[in-house]
Amino acid sequence: xxxxxxxxxxxxxxxxxxxxxxxxxxxxxxxxxxxxxxxxxxxxxxxxxxxxxxxxxxxxxxxxxxxxxxxxxxxxxxxxxxxxxxxxxxxxxxxxxxxxxxxxxxxxxxxxxxxxxxxxxxxxxxxxxxxxxxxxxxxxxxxxxxxxxxxxxxxxxxxxxxxxxxxxxxxxxxxxxxxxxxxxxxxxxxxxxxxxxxxxxxxxxxxxxxxxxxxxxxxxxxxxxxxxxxxxxxxxxxxxxxxxxxxxxxxxxxxxxxxxxxxxxxxxxxxxxxxxxxxxxxxxxxxxxxxxxxxxxxxxxxxxxxxxxxxxxxxxxxx
Ligand SMILES: [Zn+2]
Numbered sequence: 001x002x003x004x005x006x007x008x009x010x011x012x013x014x015x016x017x018x019x020x021x022x023x024x025x026x027x028x029x030x031x032x033x034x035x036x037x038x039x040x041x042x043x044x045x046x047x048x049x050x051x052x053x054x055x056x057x058x059x060x061x062x063x064x065x066x067x068x069x070x071x072x073x074x075x076x077x078x079x080x081x082x083x084x085x086x087x088x089x090x091x092x093x094x095x096x097x098x099x100x101x102x103x104x105x106x107x108x109x110x111x112x113x114x115x116x117x118x119x120x121x122x123x124x125x126x127x128x129x130x131x132x133x134x135x136x137x138x139x140x141x142x143x144x145x146x147x148x149x150x151x152x153x154x155x156x157x158x159x160x161x162x163x164x165x166x167x168x169x170x171x172x173x174x175x176x177x178x179x180x181x182x183x184x185x186x187x188x189x190x191x192x193x194x195x196x197x198x199x200x201x202x203x204x205x206x207x208x209x210x211x212x213x214x215x216x217x218x219x220x221x222x223x224x225x226x227x228x229x230x231x232x233x234x235x236x237x238x239x240x241x242x243x244x245x246x247x248x249x250x251x252x253x254x255x256x257x258x259x260x261x262x263x264x265x266x267x268x269x270x271x272x273x274x275x276x277x278x279x280x281x282x283x284x285x286x287x288x289x290x291x292x293x294x295x296x297x298x299x300x301x302x303x304x305x306x307x308x309x310x311x312x313x314x315x316x317x318x319x
Pocket of ligand 1: 051052053054055060061062063264265266
């Protein structure tokens with residue numbers, strides 16, 4: 001295990017375009033996209049859901065090798081151990097403590113030891129994945145600010161941890177969380193949230209990433225709308241800010257708002273993780289009833305303005 005493995009953590013509230021961003025970043029030289037590693041234990045090891053390559057987790061050659069290298073092999077017992085640790089330290093309600101640096105990361109308490117053990121499991125996976133794929137930097141699109149705070153607070157991966165904070169107009173996010181989406185993994189509906197609940201989560205997640213940046217963690221923010229409108233430019237700017245190497249000239253996998261995507265061994269994420277070949281991306285506009293729109297705007301307006309969204313703009317429209 002090495003603690004110097006460069007990691008790009010893609011964060012933001014769900015339905016904000018984190019999977020699309022991971023797929024595009026994953027096409028850059030040296031990148032190893034892993035999907036939402038936070039769900040590897042329950043959805044990969046336990047439920048054996050399909051990898052982005054289409055194979056069940058247990059039969060994916062990439063993840064098989066990563067498990068062998070990181071832990072000897074994947075076992076239900078190891079997954080249970082990490083899930084128990086997660087329940088203790090990686091919780092949204094612990095965010096204020098984590099983000100403010102109050103977490104006793106280097107202390108001798110039980111929680112501090114749990115945090116170190118929890119982050120160590122991720123560090124093992126990151127290092128093994130980079131070795132198996134012969135890549136330079138891994139991408140974890142786990143999204144949750146609480147995990148980003150754990151990785152940063154534990155210190156070990158901090159030196160090589162970079163966070164991409166993806167934001168999207170909260171009215172568009174709320175509209176997406178209201179709509180019916182089926183999980184291709186098992187055909188079951190994805191969770192639906194009422195707009196008020198989405199607004200509160202949008203605020204909590206985005207504020208946590210703001211606090212993380214103030215604690216000195218490298219956090220680069222991008223807007224989903226900019227990625228859709230100007231993919232090549234947005235990716236180039238992002239890569240430059242993250243210090244990632246870029247090929248000269250045009251990005252070979254991008255043609256306007258179309259991307260040519262290869263197979264990615266992503267362990268979890270939105271249905272877009274299975275897309276292979278030529279993929280055209282555009283925002284799926286879902287209407288949000290006016291009363292809900294007003295509520296979400298009223299609850300999120302300070303950050304909404306900070307991120308350049310207009311209070312009266314159409315859902316999803318960037319300023
Ligand atoms: Zn795979």
